[in-house]
Amino acid sequence: MDRRQEILEAAAKSFSLFGYKATTMDQVAKIANVGKGTIYTFFANKEDLFNAIVVKLINEMRAEADSVAVEGASFEKNAHARLMQMLKFRETHQLYAKLIDEEKELRTPAVKEVLETIEKEIVSYIKEKMEKVIAKGELKPCDTELVAYLLFKSYLALIVDWGKTHDDELAEKRIVELLSGTIFKSLLV
Template sequence: MVVDRRKMIVDAATNSFSQFGFKATTMDQVAKIANVGKGTIYTFFSTKEELFDEITNSLIKEMKIAAEEAIDETLTFQENVHRALYRILEFRLEHQLTIKLFQEGREMRTPAAMEVIERIEKAILNFIKDKIVKAINKGEIQRCDPELTSFVMLKLYVALIFDWEKNHEPLSKEKIAKVLEQYIFEGLSK
């Protein structure tokens, strides 16, 4: 194997999806960038969707690794959840592919893009759910429904980072941590 054609294709497609999104990326274009015949792509991937899936699955794996790296076992559950969630949402802003995909899902409603967004959200929820289950077993937090708790945490995070910005000055990382602590971990009551 002189050149890894599969890798060439995946790299070309990653570039194109990142720059133009799913819909505006054509198989002809990918073939040209990858320096292969279009037919070659179809010896590795049977549809455009399958090629896209391979790339987005890598993306999700990368996100998981980034989140896992943000966690520091010597810190508390609270701090770790904050670090992991913040890292994941930061990841979204750093990676052209996620930016493009979220934009495409929002603005053009491309089904393939929307499906990936859902897969990403589910992966994040599972990640947090897992951390919650472990924290419950270690007695670090109160018994609670992990499914519901991870859902509440993610929604709150996304709201504080992305929705709040639409009408207010962005919240700093520290402010977000404080808000999370105040509401989820402490409660408002006197």
């Protein structure tokens, strides 16, 4: 079997299980059943290998977000479903969850960078979907970059941050009512 692929799978497994810092190149080589030197014929260094794994993660996330959208549903419904799915992905996806934990506990710089990349990806994903819907005339034209950013940050605040400083989680219904009545409403034509 293709050595590059074996290495990618081994690395994905190890990063998911132990995080970036605690994954060693020897470890990956052993899991992939290749010599350590072989890894360096495909990837420039550890970070390069890591980034390749993260590209896969981003694709999986996009696929999952796409899978919950419904053809013909309103922008609000689909954007909500997509954002909720991506935030769920943060906790569900073993590697993503591990990286968030590592960023909080270890402050590994490579991990911080990668998490920022993923968040930027989420924002541009939302922006992209918004622009499609604007082109269809369902939404008013607007500062899509900023609105997408605001939407993402709002969901992050309500779904993730709220729980950290309050005893009870927010009910999804309460969130929908809030955002439906404020941000989403104002975007309609």
